[in-house]
Amino acid sequence: MQLYPIESGNFKLDGGAMFGVVPKSLWQKTNPADANNMIDLAARCLLLEEGNRLILIDTGMGTKQSSKFYGYYHLWGNHTLDRSLKKHGFHRDDITDVFLTHLHFDHCGGSIQWNHDKTGYESAFKNAHFWSNEDHWQWATQPNNREKASFLKENILPMQECGQLKFTSIPTGDILKNSELGFDLFFANGHTDKQMIPLIKYKDKTIAFMADLLPTAGHLPLPYVMGYDTRPLLTLDEKEKFLNIAASHNYYLFLEHDAHHEIITVTKTEKGVRLEDTFTSQDIFQ
Template sequence: MTIHVIDTGFFKLDGGAMFGVVPKSIWNKQNPADENNLCTWAMRCLLIEDGDRLILIDTGMGDKQDAKFFSYYDPHGDATLQSSIANAGFQPADITDVILTHLHFDHVGGAVHFSSDGSQLLPTFPNATYWSNEAHWDWAVNPNPREKASFLKENIYPIKESRQLKFISGDSPFANIDFIMVDGHTEQMMLPVIHYQDKKIIYAADLLPSSFHIPIPWVMSYDMRPLQSMTEKTNVLQNAVNEGHILFFEHDPIYQAALVEQTEKGIRIKERAALIEFL
């Protein structure tokens, strides 16, 4: 197995929304906000070579929305989904599987693109199976009013219309990837657990969007069920302490991954660095 970190650029989100009830006087020391109270976040994915499968986990925001939409989020940086995949030595047609942890726009946007003449929305990865789960898919296509703005039809429906969509149910369809299902952020978000040699890498998605979110009360205002998020974080982090799991962060603007440890103040960062330093 070979693992590639895929950078798709950065974007900005409101600091208060990202840190929930934590006071700005505390969180601003971790990820300082700009004059509009916006903090910079990564959109970081993984590409996994495993036997004859080339597996992409999440796809970033993509580039097909209009200027007004992007003005809210200020996407920036030199890296794109396509350029990072190319830097790893591959093309979109090489991808065999795309795991979508959930269908919020900053995780699924790159899964669909406009055709060259701009007339059609097509899967970015023409030979891939796209993996979600039925409960989350139903939640996304019948969104609640609070979460509706995160589920964009143009990111979701073309995947099903292409007949490339499959649902994970029961046993994992992957030899070396299992899943933790969590419901605090959104219904049935999937956290891939990657078995790499004698290690486990937890792709933390939006349960732990960054290394700054390790303390249990540091829960995003975007979460649908924040108390449940706290319970789910506690379980994932305690297992990470007990078993030495590597946590991989999708949105941390600086650090790709971390190990955690138990301290007198609770579970905290033991070490954080590029993912390759833990492998």
């Protein structure tokens, strides 16, 4: 197996929204804000190459929304999904599977693009299956008012309409062992219903793709929960359980949204699970 970080673009969000009830005087120590209270974020995806399968985990925001839409998110830097794939010798047509941790626009928007004459939408990965799970699909296609702005139908429905959608199994507990993609999945329901956290065996390591269970290294303290989460008290419990497992088994946590830290390890302390070390993907994947 080979792993490659895929940088699909950088953006900014309001720091208060990203840290919920935690005061700015605390969260700005790890995630400093600009004059408009916005903090730097990434949309870092992960590419797995194993045998004849090329699996892309999440796809970023994509490029089909309006300039007004992107203006809300203050895009910065020059990363693009296509440029990042090319850097590692791949093209989007090479992708066999697109695994989506959940269907919020910043995780799945790059899955669908305009057709040639912009009269409709089409798959951005014509040779791939799109993977979600049935419970989350229903949650996203019949959205609650709190999440409606994050579940955009143009990002989601075309996956099914183009005939490329598949569902993973759903475990009776927290973890689905050896999913249809070949890696374990930790299911978390605090941020959104049935978010899936891939646990990938790589050489002698476990790489956990953290998605929105742990957006940045600054979110390690348990109360540091995003204002976007639908069930913040459940997120507290899920974070505590997962981070204790990660510390005990020395997981390498691949951070999708941390613009300045790619991979971290954690350790148990008197104050709870805290940061142990930081790594670049080159440190771990070479």
